[in-house]
Amino acid sequence: MRKFLFVMLTLLVIVLTACSSNEQGASSEENEKELKEVSIVLDWTPNTNHTGLYVAKEKGYFKEQGLDVDILMPGETGADQLVASGKAEFGVSAQEALTHARVQDIPIVSIAAVIQHNTSGFASPKDKNITSPADYEGKTYGGWGAPVEKAVLSSLMKQEDADVEKVDIVNMGNTDFFTAVKRDVDFAWIYYGWTGVEAELRGQELNMQYLTDYSEKLDYYTPILTTNESMINENPETVSSFIAAVSKGYTFAKDNPEDAASILIDAVPDLDEELVKASQKWLSPKYQDDADQWGIQEKETWKNYSDWMYNNDLLEEQLQVEDAFTNEFLPNKE
Structure with a gap:
């Protein structure tokens, strides 16, 4: 009799465990579906x-x-x-x-x-000797063709009595910064957290004018x-x-x-x-x-x-x- 009860209890545990497992599996599937x-x-x-x-x-x-x-x-x-x-x-x-x-x-x-905060600004290789917006005069800027670029350049240059019309603005298209400054342009607008850090890894020193250094409205x-x-x-x-x-x-x-x-x-x-x-x-x-x-x-x-x-x-x-x-x-x- 005891042996019979033990077998029945064992079977009951197995059945309950299986049901519980199925319920958990179904619940997991339902959660995924939900x-x-x-x-x-x-x-x-x-x-x-x-x-x-x-x-x-x-x-x-x-x-x-x-x-x-x-x-x-x-x-x-x-x-x-x-x-x-x-x-x-x-x-x-x-x-x-x-x-x-x-x-x-x-x-x-x-x-x-x-x-x-805005981490972008105008960057150039150090040997270009562009240390402030006044130095943009007579240089070539490589951008992507948005009207805001000339407006930002002008805003920074005006603070140093410089004229944005003396900047040659060209469209770089998909050319990356490092190729462009070697080939076609003197400076460009970058986000330091990516391109600036990449320059550090390349051992290429940059001069950088962050927008936030010139106007809080550009932050x-x-x-x-x-x-x-x-x-x-x-x-x-x-x-x-x-x-x-x-x-x-x-x-x-x-x-x-x-x-x-x-x-x-x-x-x-x-x-x-x-x-x-x-x-x-x-x-x-x-x-x-x-x-x-x-x-x-x-x-x-x-x-x-x-x-x-x-x-x-x-x-x-x-x-x-x-x-x-x-x-x-x-x-x-x-």
Whole structure:
């Protein structure tokens, strides 16, 4: 009798364990199915500006928020157009581009600043002897053909009584900075966190005039994360979940630059490993910088730059600043 009871109890345990296992398996499958699929379109090829996104994906922060996020390259159609049309839920952009879009009634909104301060400026090899905007006269500038370039050059040069009309402005196209300054141009506009760090690794000394050294109005947010008005109005929970995961990703990258760099390298193995690690070390402290938390945006920053654009005839009308950005989806500070 005891032997019979023991056998029956053993069978019961096996059955219950099997049921529990099946339930867990079904539950796991259901959780996978319940993940909401969304996409984010990058502004350029992957680089350390995007590390927090790859960290959030690799470390499961998106899944924790119930999201399955696809990170897409921009292709011929830029991120702003894809986000505005609803073909992608999120994108990477810059304050300048979004300001133009808003003035043209394109319904995209900035939901987080990736970096707190503008790290860009005009760079030249040291042997060109360009040490200030006054030295741009008589030199060749290589750009990409945007009206804002001449306006920024003029703004900096005017402070030193120099004339932008004495600068030869040419379009570099897809030519990289290092090839261009050897062949066609004297200086170009770069982001130090990538191209400047690469110059260091190459042992090429640069003279650099950062925009923020000449005007606080040029201290704008670049890059930023965006979504469209429909997502904000119809799917605010998804936007909050996305930003919660991304905030966690960039905070990890801020605190763990080496590990974060490794995650980006593993995700995009074509990248130069040495450059990614050096760039990440340089950039990680600048994600949050002097802000209270990662991602926060200030009205004054948006107003300063849009006023500058308007005063330099880069906008047809003033930007409605309150409609261009929001902090409402950032997680509450602990």
